[in-house]
Amino acid sequence: MSTPTIVVVGHGMVGQRFLEALAERGTTGHARIVVLCEEPRPAYDRVRLTSYFDGRTPDELSLADADFMERHGIELYLDDPAETVERAARTVTSRAGRTFTYDTLVLATGSYPFVPPVPNKDAEGCFVYRTIEDLLAIEEYAKTATTGAVVGGGLLGLEAAGALKGLGLTTHIVEFAPRLMPVQVDEGGGAALLRTIEGMGLTVHTGTGTQEITVDDSGAVNGMALSDGSVLATDLVVFSAGVRPRDQLARDMGLEVGARGGIVVDGQCRTSDPAVFAIGECALAADGRVYGLVAPGYEMAQTAAAALAGEAGEFTGADMSTKLKLLGVDVASFGDAHGAAEGCLDVVYSDSRSGVYKKLVVGAGGELLGGVLVGDAEQYGLLRPLTGSVPPVSPEQLVLPAGAGAPVALGPSALPDDAVICSCHNVTKGEICACSSLPEVKKCTKAGTGCGSCVKVISQLLPPSGEKGLCGCFGHTRSELYEIVRTLRFTSYAQLLDSHGREETRGTDGCEICKPAVGSILASLDGGYILDGEQAALQDTNDHFLANLQRNGSYSIVPRIPGGEITPEKLIVIGEVARDYGLYTKITGGQRIDLFGARVDQLPGIWARLVDAGFESGHAYGKALRTVKSCVGQTWCRYGVQDSVRMAIDLELRYRGLRSPHKLKSAVSGCARECAEAQSKDFGIIATASGWNLYVGGNGGATPRHADLLAQDLSDTELVRLIDRFLMFYIRTADRLERTSTWLERLEGGLEHLRDVVVHDSLGLCDELEALMAQHVAGYRDEWAETLRDPDRLRRFVSFVNAPDTPDPSVRFVPERGQIKPDLTFLTLEGAGSR
Numbered sequence: 001m002s003t004p005t006i007v008v009v010g011h012g013m014v015g016q017r018f019l020e021a022l023a024e025r026g027t028t029g030h031a032r033i034v035v036l037c038e039e040p041r042p043a044y045d046r047v048r049l050t051s052y053f054d055g056r057t058p059d060e061l062s063l064a065d066a067d068f069m070e071r072h073g074i075e076l077y078l079d080d081p082a083e084t085v086e087r088a089a090r091t092v093t094s095r096a097g098r099t100f101t102y103d104t105l106v107l108a109t110g111s112y113p114f115v116p117p118v119p120n121k122d123a124e125g126c127f128v129y130r131t132i133e134d135l136l137a138i139e140e141y142a143k144t145a146t147t148g149a150v151v152g153g154g155l156l157g158l159e160a161a162g163a164l165k166g167l168g169l170t171t172h173i174v175e176f177a178p179r180l181m182p183v184q185v186d187e188g189g190g191a192a193l194l195r196t197i198e199g200m201g202l203t204v205h206t207g208t209g210t211q212e213i214t215v216d217d218s219g220a221v222n223g224m225a226l227s228d229g230s231v232l233a234t235d236l237v238v239f240s241a242g243v244r245p246r247d248q249l250a251r252d253m254g255l256e257v258g259a260r261g262g263i264v265v266d267g268q269c270r271t272s273d274p275a276v277f278a279i280g281e282c283a284l285a286a287d288g289r290v291y292g293l294v295a296p297g298y299e300m301a302q303t304a305a306a307a308l309a310g311e312a313g314e315f316t317g318a319d320m321s322t323k324l325k326l327l328g329v330d331v332a333s334f335g336d337a338h339g340a341a342e343g344c345l346d347v348v349y350s351d352s353r354s355g356v357y358k359k360l361v362v363g364a365g366g367e368l369l370g371g372v373l374v375g376d377a378e379q380y381g382l383l384r385p386l387t388g389s390v391p392p393v394s395p396e397q398l399v400l401p402a403g404a405g406a407p408v409a410l411g412p413s414a415l416p417d418d419a420v421i422c423s424c425h426n427v428t429k430g431e432i433c434a435c436s437s438l439p440e441v442k443k444c445t446k447a448g449t450g451c452g453s454c455v456k457v458i459s460q461l462l463p464p465s466g467e468k469g470l471c472g473c474f475g476h477t478r479s480e481l482y483e484i485v486r487t488l489r490f491t492s493y494a495q496l497l498d499s500h501g502r503e504e505t506r507g508t509d510g511c512e513i514c515k516p517a518v519g520s521i522l523a524s525l526d527g528g529y530i531l532d533g534e535q536a537a538l539q540d541t542n543d544h545f546l547a548n549l550q551r552n553g554s555y556s557i558v559p560r561i562p563g564g565e566i567t568p569e570k571l572i573v574i575g576e577v578a579r580d581y582g583l584y585t586k587i588t589g590g591q592r593i594d595l596f597g598a599r600v601d602q603l604p605g606i607w608a609r610l611v612d613a614g615f616e617s618g619h620a621y622g623k624a625l626r627t628v629k630s631c632v633g634q635t636w637c638r639y640g641v642q643d644s645v646r647m648a649i650d651l652e653l654r655y656r657g658l659r660s661p662h663k664l665k666s667a668v669s670g671c672a673r674e675c676a677e678a679q680s681k682d683f684g685i686i687a688t689a690s691g692w693n694l695y696v697g698g699n700g701g702a703t704p705r706h707a708d709l710l711a712q713d714l715s716d717t718e719l720v721r722l723i724d725r726f727l728m729f730y731i732r733t734a735d736r737l738e739r740t741s742t743w744l745e746r747l748e749g750g751l752e753h754l755r756d757v758v759v760h761d762s763l764g765l766c767d768e769l770e771a772l773m774a775q776h777v778a779g780y781r782d783e784w785a786e787t788l789r790d791p792d793r794l795r796r797f798v799s800f801v802n803a804p805d806t807p808d809p810s811v812r813f814v815p816e817r818g819q820i821k822p823d824l825t826f827l828t829l830e831g832a833g834s835r
Contacts, residue, residue, distance in 0.1 A: 005032040007092050007100050009082040010108035014280035014297035016043035016063045021305030028072040034100050038081035050159040053166050058132050085253045111243035111281035120213035125221030126237045129160040142167040148236040151210050153180040157240035162327040168806045171202045176209045184333040189372040192357035196329050201809040245282045258284040267314035268307040269300050277304045287317040295424045319423050323380045330377035335370025335387040336361050349399040358399040366390045381457035385419030412460045422447035422454045432461050471513035473505040479733045482521050493518045517736040523659035548621045552822035553811045557595040558620035559610050563630045563648035564591025573613040584819045590627035604797050607784045616782040625664045628652035633670030642687030644670035657780050661734040679707045682740040692719045697744035705741040708751045724773040725758035
């Protein structure tokens with residue numbers, strides 16, 4: 001018996017999912033599989049296409065494991081699409097002239113971008129936004145452009161607009177419909193989205209069409225003529241006005257095609273020729289719809305693979321729900337989002353201050369029919385599976401934010417077992433609950449491997465893990481990883497992950513939990529510049545620019561003022577810098593001065609002046625020592641018994657830059673009156689007539705804790721030695737993001753055990769702990785001074801990589817009380833109600 005041949009035309013996301021479905025059923029073991037791919041690279045994640053502009057490489061977007069094709073004996077031909085099919089002879093001929101005989105032909109040709117038939121649509125400077133090659137071309141052309149326009153305000157159009165803005169272009173969006181995302185959101189949601197996007201500095205033209213692309217004498221784009229009579233000056237145009245089924249090959253073959261496009265298929269995804277299947281965006285499904293989302297395409301791939309394996313199954317329609325983050329704004333719609341059902345009611349919540357719009361569509365019987373969420377889509381993972389059922393709480397409670405109504409104790413456990421949690425792979429709650437861990441869920445069901453919006457709900461459904469690993473990448477705790485790095489002298493995250501990560505994560509990029517945690521460990525042990533090489537990719541958001549990111553995209557500057565002591569000359573420098581750069585100034589509770597409102601491109605200039613005046617980084621952006629407060633002590637105060645200012649300065653200069661699991665705060669009080677509030681700090685010192693008392697494990701904030709007395713009447717030398725030991729023991733043994741207060745309460749034996757270790761040296765670690773601190777003190781370098789000395793390091797401080805001299809236009813301010821405040825555009829308050 002001859003081996004059957006399955007030829008797959010197209011290798012996009014759906015084509016790759018079809019191959020995986022064949023492999024799961026063992027079909028690849030007894031059939032020859034040939035794949036003809038038009039693009040020069042294997043299948044990649046088109047849903048996350050825009051992440052390329054955030055630094056993700058084409059290889060990182062790839063969906064196929066390096067050895068998947070080889071492991072399953074699949075023949076993949078790149079850059080060689082099918083050109084002709086002879087149905088009678090059952091042959092396919094590719095562009096390169098290769099001819100294959102097939103038993104089964106699967107068309108996964110996807111869709112093509114629709115470009116309106118306007119004059120000069122193919123001019124130099126016009127692009128579509130569909131493939132990695134499209135993005136590479138846009139990126140290159142944008143280097144010489146200043147303004148870009150996107151034709152289309154749908155999902156992909158908004159992503160394209162975000163990409164152009166990120167490339168440093170003044171960006172316009174032109175949408176023919178009266179609102180953005182007209183398919184997914186209603187009028188209220190569109191208004192919320194519009195105002196939020198305009199607040200980011202983009203210009204939106206709705207209810208307007210493109211009449212003509214205008215060009216200069218060389219034939220390059222220089223503008224757009226719009227249907228309202230206006231002319232928009234632009235030198236780059238991206239068409240993102242929807243897609244059309246790519247069905248020309250099927251037409252040439254004589255297959256039945258829908259009146260408005262799409263290859264007609266039945267419930268098993270068979271075309272009018274029983275030997276030919278069609279899946280994904282090129283297919284007109286049995287319910288008469290062409291589906292443009294990846295989840296229905298995956299279902300079609302599963303259905304076709306099942307049919308070839310002799311299994312039952314039909315594709316008769318799919319859930320069109322979607323959740324995305326567009327230009328940083330959460331947008332979701334599900335079910336009957338527009339309220340088309342007869343007799344339905346809307347329950348609406350709109351908050352102009354936070355840019356949030358929520359609408360639930362409810363049937364006459366109380367059943368949830370659908371909804372729209374803009375600005376806050378946190379509940380999407382719970383609401384979508386409830387569609388079609390009567391929620392266990394009132395709809396009003398489901399849209400009101402916490403604190404605005406009765407508390408809602410609605411979690412994933414309230415969902416029925418047949419509720420679909422992962423719509424990308426059609427995985428139910430029951431199937432997820434049969435697994436014991438997230439890696440097992442992903443491996444067995446593929447849930448969580450598509451768009452990723454279901455991962456949070458999946459995690460809530462799984463039983464608490466009995467293991468103590470840091471994350472899904474490491475089975476070791478943070479303290480264990482610290483010991484591994486210290487003992488084996490690892491200097492990179494990749495080394496650690498490849499040698500001590502879980503088997504399935506070795507060779508990967510890791511996750512957002514372990515990368516900053518390991519980055520902190522490496523920094524605390526090595527003391528090198530945190531933004532060099534691999535270390536840069538491990539840092540938290542604030543560390544990327546050595547400054548605190550604020551709510552409007554600007555940054556704050558916090559120079560170190562040890563012990564709160566500052567000369568008039570330095571005060572004048574801070575004032576002059578704030579005045580010259582137009583910064584908001586605020587004295588903090590940590591006895592420092594914060595300067596708010598700097599653009600990222602202004603940070604080096606500001607810090608150059610501060611460093612010249614003798615200031616250093618205050619590390620307000622890092623998990624490190626922040627401040628050591630002090631009162632004026634015996635030098636000035638009639639109650640003081642020790643020089644608290646001198647001690648505070650000495651301690652702050654000793655521990656500055658010390659990276660730790662969480663931020664560290666300290667204070668020194670010159671007497672028992674405790675003006676510096678030392679007992680609310682991670683380590684606090686209070687003067688006595690005989691020396692110093694050392695308190696540890698305190699903190700303020702939402703859950704304040706009074707520090708515990710560790711030792712009393714210490715000399716200066718004894719005090720510093722104990723703090724050295726305490727801090728290094730904490731850094732060595734604490735969990736990720738664990739404050740000293742929480743760590744001390746968790747520590748087996750609590751305060752007494754800590755005292756045994758750092759005071760009485762019960763574990764014989766004290767010499768080692770002191771040596772580690774001495775290494776830190778000797779190796780300290782001010783991060784901003786180091787940055788300013790190196791032109792390569794300074795290159796990161798730009799708002800737009802491709803336009804380094806262009807400031808971010810979305811960072812704007814308005815005056816208030818003689819200073820500035822962020823100019824945040826909010827929605828008009830519309831209230832809440834139902835109809």
